[in-house]
Structure formats: C-alpha cells, structure tokens
Amino acid sequence: MWEGDDRLLYFSVTHSNKTGAHYIIYMPNNLVIVESPAKAKTIEKFLGKDFKVMSSYGHIRDLHKKDFSIDTAHGFKPIYEIPAEKKELVKELKKAAADADMVWLASDEDREGEAIAWHLYEVLGLTHEKTKRIVFHEITKPAILYAIEHPREIDYNLVDAQQARRVLDRIVGFELSPVLWKKIKPALSAGRVQSVAVRLIVEREKEIEAFVSEQYYRVVAQMHCAEGASKATFDAELNCRLHDAASAKSLLEACRGAKFSVGSIAVKPLKKSPAPPFTTSTLQQEAARKLGFTVSQTMMVAQRLYESGHITYMRTDSVNLSSLAISTISEEIRNTIGEQYLKVRHYHTATKGAQEAHEAIRPTYISQHEISGTAQEKRLYELIWKRTIASQMADAQIEKTTADILIPGRKERFVASGEVIKFDGFLRVYIETRDDESSVDNEGNSTLPEMQSGDSVEADKITAMQRFTQQPPRYTEASLVKKLEELGIGRPSTYAPTISTIQNRDYVEKGEKKGVERKFEVLTLKDGKITSSQKTETTGADKGKLIPTDVGMVVNDFLEDYFPQIMDYNFTAKIEHEFDEIADGEVKWNDGIGKFYAEFHPNVENVSKLRLEHKVGERQLGIDPKSGRPVSVKIGRFGPLVQIGTADGDGKPQFASLQKGQSVNTITLEEALKLFELPRTLGDFEGSEVSVGVGRFGPYVKHGGKYVSIPKDYSPQGITLEQAVALIEEKRASEAKKVVKTFAEDPDLEVLNGRYGVYICYKKQNYKIPKGTDTAALTYEECKAIIADEANAPKKKRTTRRTTAKK
C-alpha cells in the first residue's frame, strides 16, 4: 500500500486524538535523527523532500572521559558532557532542529537507543510539542512509514535503565582500576566485561595445566562382505575404547582368523536443519573458521559492505528477518534453486540479554549473488549470502545405516555406519562449521555396501592405535566471543574492542605454544599376523590461541580473591535482570546502584588499604648461593621480574626482567639466576666495547652506542664475539641501503628509503616527497623546498594507542 513514490510527495501524518478520531496535519519541514549515517542516507530516499535525515553518530553525550563524573552523594547523578569531537556535530543538529517544524528521534529501539533519543532531546533543546519518538526494526519503506504513523513518547524508564548500566560500569571500572595500579602495576584496568573475559582464558589455562592425559586404544577394522558381488570395503570401529596395550592385543588375538558376521542393522532417517541467519557473534565465528579473519577484521570488512549498501547493519543480536526479506529470499530460492528447496522459517533469538533492535545480518539485495570489491569483501559477502539463503531452505534428509559386526566369543563388537543423503536441502548451499574438529576421527560419510543380518564379513586389516585424551582447547578470539555471548556478557558493538583491550593491556596474548613429541603404538592385524610399530606425533602445539600472560594471571587471581562478586560469571546476568525491572518501571534506577555501591565501595576502600605481606603474585624461589640473599619473582612496574635481596635487607636488591616464554609461575631458581649473567661484555671491535643484554624488545648487541637485535637462533648467553660482529656488519649493510642521499651542506638532512617508499628525514622529522619526483636527482635546495612546503609536513601527532599487542 505504500509502494508508489508519488504518494510521498503529499505525505502526511495521521494522528489520533483522545476521542479516537483521526486527523491529518501537513508539515513541510521534518528532521529525522538516526544513529548511523549510512542508515540516514537510505531513509532519506524513502521519505522524500519534506524530510531531512541526519545522524547522531551514536551517543552525543557521555560521562567525562577522565573524571568519575558521578555524584555519589546525590542519587548517583551522572554528570554528562559533550565530548570535543562531537561539538561540531551537535551544533549542526541544533541548527537543523531549530529550522524544523517537527523532530523525529529515530534511534534504535533498545536501551542505548532510547538514551540517545533522550540526550538529543535535552541537548538540542527540543520541546514536547515538536518532538516525536519513533522506532523501526527494519529499513524498508513500509516499516518507516508505519513508524511515522505510530509515534510515541521517550520511554524514561528505559532511559533510566541505560543510565544505571552506564553508571554501574563507570563505578566498577573507575574504582577497581586504581586498586590494580596501587597493588600490581600502573595503567592496568578492570571492568565488568573485560575482567570476566580474562577470567575465562585464565581458567581454561589452569584446566589445561591440571589436565592429565589418559591413553586408550582405538580399534578400527577395514572390512568387506564375504558373499555377494560387492567387494567394496568399509570401515568399522570397535564400540568401546580399550584401556591398555594388553587388552588391545587380546582383542586382536580374538579377531585373528575369526568369522565375523553382521548382527543387527538399523536404518534411521536423520534430519538436519540450517543455522539461523547471522548475528554479529555468529558472523565473527564463521568468518574466523571459514575465512580465517580476526574478529576486528570481520567487523571492518562488514562495515564496508554495510556502507556500500550490500548488507544490513552488522552489529546486531537478532536472527530475525523482515517479512519483505523473507519473501524476496523465497522468490530467489524458488527461481534459482527450486520450489522443493524452499522452507520459510522464522527465527527467534534465544541468547540472554538480547535487545533485538535490528534485523539479522543479510544481503540487502538477495538477488545479488556476488558483489564487486576487495577479495575480503567478496568472500564475506558470499558467506552472508549463503547463510541467509540456507536459512530459508528445506531440511536435509539423510538416511543413516548402522550395522553391528559381531566378533565370535567376545562381547565387544564393531560398528559400521554409512550415511546417504536422500535430499540435500540447505546443504546444497551452506554447511556450518564447528569448533571441535576432532582431528583423528574419520569422516563418517562413507556409504555401506548392501548387507543383511547374518551375512559373514571378512576383515582385511584391523589396527589398534594408541590414543590420548585431549586437553581442553584454548580459546580463539571467535570462541571467546561465543562464550561471552552465551553468558550474556558484552554487546555486538563491544566484542571486537573487548578482545583488543585485553590484548593491549597485556592480560592475554595470541600465543604460540610449541608442541611436544610423543610416541604412540600401533598394533596391526593383517594376513593373520599381529605386528607392532612405534610412531611419533607432536601434540599440544597451539598457534594464534589466547593465552594469559603473567600479568593477566596475577590480576585475575587478585580480583577473584577480593572482588568475587564482579568476577562472577552471572554478575552481568543478575544486573541485567535489575535493569529490566528499571525499564519496566518497577524500581528506581538509583536504588539498585545505591545498594550495590554501599557494599562495593567500602570493599574497594578496604582492599586498597590492605597491607599485604608480599606483593600480589609474588613467589619465593630460594636462596642465591653467591650472596645468600633470597630470590623471588613478581610483577614489577614494567612486567615480571626476578629480584635478589629485599629492600630492608643489607644492600640494594638486584633486578632482572623475565624473558619471553618465562613465567613467574614456572621459572626455577636456576633459570632466574641465569638472568643476572646479563648484560655481559664480549670484547672489543673497532676499538670499542661489544656487549649483549636483554631489553624491553628482547636480546640485543650493543656497540658504540648502537643496538642490534639478536635473532632467535642465538641466545644472548651463548653468542660469541664473531657472531655479534657479523650482526653489526649486517645491520650496517642494510642501513647503507636505506640511505638514498645525503648532503654535505647539512648532515641532518637525509633522503631515506622506508617501508612506504622514499622520504626525507630532517632533524628526526619525516617528510613525504611529492609523487612523480625523481628522487635520485634531488638537490639540497629541492629538499629544503619540500620541507618548507606545508603539504609535505608530518601530520600532527594523533593520540595513537597501541592497537596490536606487542610481539
């Protein structure tokens, strides 16, 4: 009914008054404010010339970035401010609002969105008469027009729930972090979300440390039917694991020359259903598994797809598809795959605390099977397209056949199974992957030859392979997101930033754990003979998984000991429940905060005052045989360190940093003492001293005020003078290549070859050279001119934060 564009030119708004009668008013000047500029652009197209659509770019007001900004004495009143980078935007919004006859606050329909609407109302100085609050769940013309026909008021209860959320997070973060600065080291942080994320990783690591692997024997037979035309072989696995070599051997003995026969056969239909369309969290997981993207990579690529209009909004916890989307997807399946593959499905979100302000992530135009863009964009789009299509497709129908193969005289039996896909359904386009790829297991997708109960079967080969139970897997970025979502902790917009934060704080790192070699035994029965062979495999190797650092472990244990309430996995779920009560108008927002603060704040004060006998996380290693002084390890201002002696003992204590790969929990006295052998002098080269040491960036060689990193294949303890000199000369050679040109007029000016091409370095400042310049022919005067030109000047310092964890 809203299809024709002409209709919009005469667009009007229907209101109902108290008597229920409708009247229509006409307004030419409307301002709609949404959160995202891409959304604004789309909506503007739907609404026509009487509507101007602007974006608030998220929140326009917040607590001060550095101050506590909560008046705890007066009902926890938050003190808001407009951040500097938003001032210009607010000015523009204010002006547009003043020019408009009606302002429509169209931020998302969730807690944060409602708060954004309220902040806009306050900051823009809007009035009740010329403001309306509208919400829509999908960006389609009918949905938006419907929303405009059904405006409402700002929901102050929902706003209060947001304020409670904001204030609570500020209290926890800004009261807890300083305790860490005082007790552990400066610039650390704690928070409702990040601290629990770290806890998950620390706990998993402790499980792995405590894990004792158990051996077992897995018995697999390659068989074929004795009678019948088919000589096709099939695999069958023993129905139980054997505990040791003796029982494996005894089983193989029983199988030697045995007459196997088919026992019962079961044929079961099996049904597989497609996964729901993507949310932020499931997109991040699948993109990690299928495309190898990091969580933040996925979000960056998705953002570009969204901005170029290819997909719907990428930060969502909803699996819902709009009715319009469902019908176009259905049409697409009908036309390109076939009617029998179509099954319309409506998905409902089951995750805790989901707020469902948006649709699921899907292509905006499903008929577009592929898009133009970078390789990454294409691949992510394809993934989204397939998942969306599959979500509206029929179940796959599978027939699973299971046959027991009996061993005479034994109670164990072999089990062979085969699957036949009767109807592929959604599998035709999309198969969801899983985290637990059990590497050794067979594919299990084989088919079985025709057989009947009582048929005799012969074994070509039976192997009993020694296996070991697997330690629990470490978290990946994606599996951590999954876990956080299950616990209801964090929101779609924060999963990626949270993972960056805990790495930037050096609580966890993407580690590389070297595996260890392990021998295992394989017993084989073939041609009536049992043979045994030894094989080796590496186990426990892990790459790119999240591993806690020493600092992460110490901070976590400290928080668990003294602030168990915050570290409780259910803390967020509990307070979410309270926020819901606030949103429903059952309780006042600051009552709950007051109760929390009355307990939390004194606890913070007490812990802060606590005189601890040892520094948090400190461990005594023993006595230094040379000096007789005690040796201990702990977290220092710059990370983990070893210390000989104590502050109150005789003489100043000595310090040394731990090296990469060493941990305060596992380092031995011997290893610790070794660290004090550095720095050491190797000898002389070209008349000055060559020494080695370990700095913040790892082992180095120092010679005449210059440093050269020591590569992994040498140890700083073992390196010889010759090797060190070779490193120095290597570095000189590469530096010589770096310098394109120098000038006699001014030694401070150099033309250098860098990572991004040739540039000019003058008094430690870098200047870019205009494109098309023949750099080899540059004269001194030309260089000075380039430096003088504003356009080539180095950009003013940005407040760069470390975005990647240090290597």
Next chain:
DNA sequence: CAGTGAGCGAGCTTCCGCTTGACTT
C-alpha cells in the same frame, strides 16, 4: 624503539556502549 624498578617527589593511567573518522611515518 632499547639497559627501566625499592620508596618523602609531578602527574598520569581506567569503564561499557552507541557510532564513524582520517590514516598510511
């Protein structure tokens, strides 16, 4: 980018959730 740390000291660090910048030394 490079050897830090044990005490009368300056001043700083920090949260979670909404949104996109301007940036390639």
